[in-house]
Each structure stands twice: as structure tokens, then as C-alpha cells.
Amino acid sequence: MAVPEPAYVLGSNRIPFARSNGPYAKASNQDLLTAALDGLIDRTGIAGERLGEVAGGAVLKHSRDFNLTRESLLGTRIAAETPAYDVGQACGTGLETAILVANKIALGQIESGIACGTDTTSDAPIAVNDDLREILLEANSARSTLDRVRALARFRPGQLAPEIPRNSEPRTGLSMGEHTAIMAREWGIPRRSQDELATASHRHLAAAYDSGFEDDLVTPYLGLERDQNLRPDSTVDSLGKLKPAFGGEDGTMTAGNSTPLSDGAASVLLGTAGWAEGHGLTPLARFVDAETAAVDHVTAREGLLMAPAYAVPRLLARHGIGLRDFDLYEIHEAFAAQVLCTLAAWEDPVFCRERLGLDEPLGSIDREKLNVRGGSLAAGHPFAATGGRIVGNLAKLLHERGGGRGLISVCAAGGQGVVAILEA
Amino acid sequence: MPGGVRTLDRMPSLLPLYGRAGLAAVPGTGLLGRLPLVPGPRGRELPPEGLSVAGVATDASALAAYCRACGLTLRNEIPATWPHVLSFPLQMALMSAGSFPFPLIGLVHLDNEIVQRRPVGLGERLDLEVRATGLRPHPKGRAFSLLVRARVGGEDVWEERGTILHRGAGDPGAEPEAGPDPPGDDVPDSAEWRLPGDLGRRYAAVSGDRNPIHLHPLAARALGFPRPIAHGMWTKARALAQLEGRIPSAFRVAVSFRRPVLLPGTVRFAASARGRDLAFAVRGSGRERPLHLAGELSPPA
Known part of the structure; x- marks a missing residue:
């Protein structure tokens, strides 16, 4: 029977946050998350380690990123035998990943894990217009050439208007x-x-x-050393x-007292006190x-x-x-x-x-x-x-x-x- | 590297080099030799002089596009194949010079070895030097080595050695060039790459390597291929992307390009440990599993 043990934060790393279409404009979520993990691995010396798990996520995700955290992990020097999964709870995603990893540690199911998250508003997913999507799906599943032609004949140029993700609530339409x-x-x-x-x-x-x-919290990425939005002279x-x-x-709300759309990634290493000791790490705080x-x-x-x-x-x-x-x-x-x-x-x-x-x-x-x-x-x-x-x-x-x-x-x-x- | 080196103020622009290479490939243009800007007669020997450019910077957007085309992650450290792309205009300048013994178009990349001495940061400026050396007989023509060296403030950080073949009257007695052995036939393929027909154009756009055999079916056919072929250096970069996470910070990666990869097409990747090395291969997906690329990742010499 696993013995419950407290989970500790053992270290963290993030890349400087960039403004939308800034220095990370061409980087994908996977690039950003990998960069944050690379820095965490270097800082905590966990290259080659098999961890209990890595939980991560992104709010704006391409359909190809269905396994974003696992795919990012596979590009790092963490042992490939470390499982990973994606989490989604809007802006709560990052903290929720830490809760999930800490809970598993506290239950004795794992000894160590990484909680992480990334987002890019520059390389955001753009979907095809819903009408066009239906036509393409139908054409794809058509059994005969004629059916395919019939489906594609419904195409109208207006359907090329893409669906760009909006920062609005689906049920209220308000941003x-x-x-x-x-x-x-x-x-x-x-x-x-x-x-x-x-x-x-x-x-x-x-x-x-x-x-x-x-x-020891931030590792520069793509030449950016500090958060791009930072205005010390404000x-x-x-x-x-x-x-x-x-x-x-x-209204009282301006671009100055609201957060801007930004690109970046952050990661946190969690573990038991025993695991920390075995890896020469100091528990910083208990979750x-x-x-x-x-x-x-x-x-x-x-x-x-x-x-x-x-x-x-x-x-x-x-x-x-x-x-x-x-x-x-x-x-x-x-x-x-x-x-x-x-x-x-x-x-x-x-x-x-x-x-x-x-x-x-x-x-x-x-x-x-x-x-x-x-x-x-x-x-x-x-x-x-x-x-x-x-x-x-x-x-x-x-x-x-x-x-x-x-x-x-x-x-x-x-x-x-x-x-x-x-x-x- | 032996021999002198000519230092250029800046990286040469590729477009005029292609013009020069294209013109030189047209038979009879030797008659135009007296006109300005047209190359003079070809030399018999490789140029003794290398070419270099100091302080070459990496443009993050260009690298991002390159990484996307090759399946690599955009990191703080540049991919091991990136200095090849950075130095490509220098390579072109060297080989498209009128006195170069061979016309550029039609040269075949046989193998490529890269040694990364340490990870190179995206922000580091590279002093790049290119040199052709070792002209030698080959069973299918004549071969030479194209050497590229990258330094940061006097420190050797990266080297590349490519073997280039000029097809022609070969020397049947010449030693075939030894390349890395692929993993055994019993090693199962671990990945499949479905390569689109425009892959050559995509890679050309991010690498500057616009050799027509990669770009269009007609151009490829004119040069003896049934369809456009993938760039060898794309295949190598894609293989390194496949090995991402298993690559040490200092390493040597050698590949030999055994058979062109026709586009569009599907190929498969296999890798297995061999002592301290990692052997890998790109093979065709058919039952014959024809070998396209054999490679080896090992500690640096």
C-alpha cells in the first residue's frame, strides 16, 4: 500500500513571455513547451530520468496537438518512458496540472512529476469555416466520384472565411x-x-x-531575455x-490594466522529499x-x-x-x-x-x-x-x-x- | 585546413550564383568567355583557396521555417544541420566559380558527415569557412570533399565533410567510398514519413538549395530522374528530428545517400544501437525496402 507523502515544489522554469506576433511569432506551442522543459531539465539535472508523469496543456490548440505534452516531452532529454497527458481548464490549466501531479504524489501513486503549460496567440489554430468543413468531410467520405463532385459543387468562395479563435465566451458572446x-x-x-x-x-x-x-526561474528563448510586456517606467x-x-x-479598463495576448510556456518540477533528496534537489515549498x-x-x-x-x-x-x-x-x-x-x-x-x-x-x-x-x-x-x-x-x-x-x-x-x- | 582562404565581407547572394551556375551548364557558352561576367575556362584542379565569412548570425524566423520543414523543434540551440544551410551560399560561390573543375548542376551529394563539438546557441555568430579538397577517382566519375567549418571566437564548434561526385568516365579500380552501415534488415522500421510532392520546393524555400532536380517533375526528368527527389540534407535533418531527445550535446553524425527519394513518396525510418553508436536508415516502404540513406550517430572523434 502506497504511503501518502506530501508533494513539494522542487524547481521551476519558464521562458520569457512575449507579446503576440513578437519574437515567438514563428514558434509553435510544442516549440515553446519544449524550451520551457529544456531549461527545467538543465536546471534540476533530471536528464535521462523517468518521472512519474508530465501533465501539461494549452488553451489554444491545433488539432494536430492532440498529445501536445507527450510530444513535447519526447523531444527533450527526459526519459521517453515518462507518461504525459494534456489538461484543459482554460486559464486555470497551468495550476490544475500542478494540482493533478501533486495529488498523485500525495496519494503515493508517483514520486515525481512535471506540471506545465504553454500558449501562443501568434501561432493560433485557424479552422476552416464550418460550412466548408462539412463539404470537405462529405467529399472525403463520398463513395463515388459523382458524389464527391456533388459535395464539392456546394463550395462557395465566401466559405473560405476562416474561423479565427476569439477571446470570447461561447455562451454569452461577450469577450x-x-x-x-x-x-x-x-x-x-x-x-x-x-x-x-x-x-x-x-x-x-x-x-x-x-x-x-x-x-533561476526564467531561461531566455529566441533572444528574448525578459518578458516583452514589462514596462518598468509605467x-x-x-x-x-x-x-x-x-x-x-x-469604461475603466484599458490596454494598460488588462493583460495582452501573449506567447510563452512554464514548467514546475514536483516530487516527494525522498525523491528530492535522491536527486540532490531542495524542496522549496509544500503543495x-x-x-x-x-x-x-x-x-x-x-x-x-x-x-x-x-x-x-x-x-x-x-x-x-x-x-x-x-x-x-x-x-x-x-x-x-x-x-x-x-x-x-x-x-x-x-x-x-x-x-x-x-x-x-x-x-x-x-x-x-x-x-x-x-x-x-x-x-x-x-x-x-x-x-x-x-x-x-x-x-x-x-x-x-x-x-x-x-x-x-x-x-x-x-x-x-x-x-x-x-x-x- | 590547409591552403589559403579568401574572406568575403558578407554572405554572397544566391540568385546571381544560380545564374552563373545555370549559364555555365549550357554547352557552348565557352564562346562567350570574352564577355564580362561570364566565367572563363574551367580549371583542372580544385581551387586551393577556401572562402570564409565572419560573424554569420541566425535569423530566428528563417530557422523556425527550416525547423518546421524538417520536423525539428525550434530551440535555443541550433540544429546540427543548420550551419550547412547558413554556409550554403559560400558552398555555392566556391563551386559555381568559373575556374571550378566541374559544372555545379549535375554534381551528386554522396555522403555527409557533421561533427558538433558543442551545442551552438541561436544567438551565436559563426565564422564559416568552406573549402573543396581531395579530388580523387571514383568508380562512377571523380569525387571531391567539401569541407565546412564553423567557429565561434576562434573555437571550433562544428565541422562538415561532404563527398561530392561528378559523374563521368569512372575509374573501375577506384576504391568505393566507405560509408556507415545501416541497421540490420532484422531491425523493424519505427516510423513512416509520407512525403508530399512539393517537399523539394518547401525545403528549397527554407534552405536556399534550389537545385532543379528537387523542384519540378520536368526539371527532374531533364536531369535524369523520373520525378523530383528529396534533398539529401532534408532527409538527414528529418532523421535527426526523428532522434530528437536521444542526441547528446557533442556528437558526430554521418550519412551516405544511397538512393534518391522520389517525390511524392513514402519512406520508413529504422534505428538501433550498435555499441556506443546508433545506426539508422531510411528505406523504401515496399517489400524490397530499398536503402535510401544509411546513417550513424556516434561520439565525436
């Missing part, structure tokens, strides 16, 4: 930004607060690079000049627990990106701790407004009572502990890569301070939220 703009209005999040959060994100990430903090004044991008003319939640955004009962606000209190209750019992908070900055709506909800007695069923509000957090080495607004947000970036970042922070507890919160499309606790 994620438009959904968040509704939330921002509901919670009355001012423009200035959003710009302040964005400025802090850039400032913190720039400082992290300057101090060398990112040196100020509340400079961001204040941008026009609203979502929420109409009087304590995780929770996922979902909300009904379709009937507008809740805002699209509010699910983490529900996931966190359930996770806290399971551990008998409060929102303030953390030394560090990593809240994915999909939009500055998403972070601020979540924080506002936890402070709001009505929301906490009526929606979360709590007698007392969760309260406010010390903003000095939030995203202390920057967040997605500065780094960029290649959807499935963000979880790995945050887990690697937080594990290192907790290890460096010699102990502590950290909270991770990631919102995802489809009204979902993935949250986790790390401890060192």
Missing part, C-alpha cells in the same frame, strides 16, 4: 474584457485603482529581474492617458491543497471571473484558517479589475453573507503581500503558462524567506477559478 467590465462597474472599481495595481505589477517584476530573482499618469478598451467610452470553483455567469447570476472568490473561502474553511493567515498572495492579474473585484468581494459583508454563506466577511489583505514580484499585467499571460509561472515564483519566495504560507488564485474562462495553498 472576457467585456465581462470583466461588467464586474468592475458592479463593484465600482475606479480606474485609478486599476492603474495603480498595474503600475505596481510592472515595478515589482522589473525589480525582480534587476535583483536577479528571476535568474506610471499611474502614463497609464491614465490610455483610452478605455472595454466597457464603452466611460498543501487546492480548490476549484465555478459560477453561473451564463444567467448573469455572477460575474464571469468571480469564481476564485468562492474557491478561496472553501479552501480556508477546510484548513481552519483565515484570509489574513498568509504571508504572500499570488492573484493572477487577468485584469486589474478582476483582482480588485475579488478583494472587494471578500471585504463585503453582503457578498460574504449572501453568496458565500459566511457570518463575517473574509476581510482585507495586506496589499504589501500581494504579487510582490509582479503579476500577469507585467509579465503577460500566455493562458496555460500562467499557473506554472505563479507556482514557481511563490515556491521560491516562500523558500527564500525561510518559511511561510502563500495563496494562489487564478480565474479562468467559463466562470471558473482555481486556487491553491503552498507552504514552506
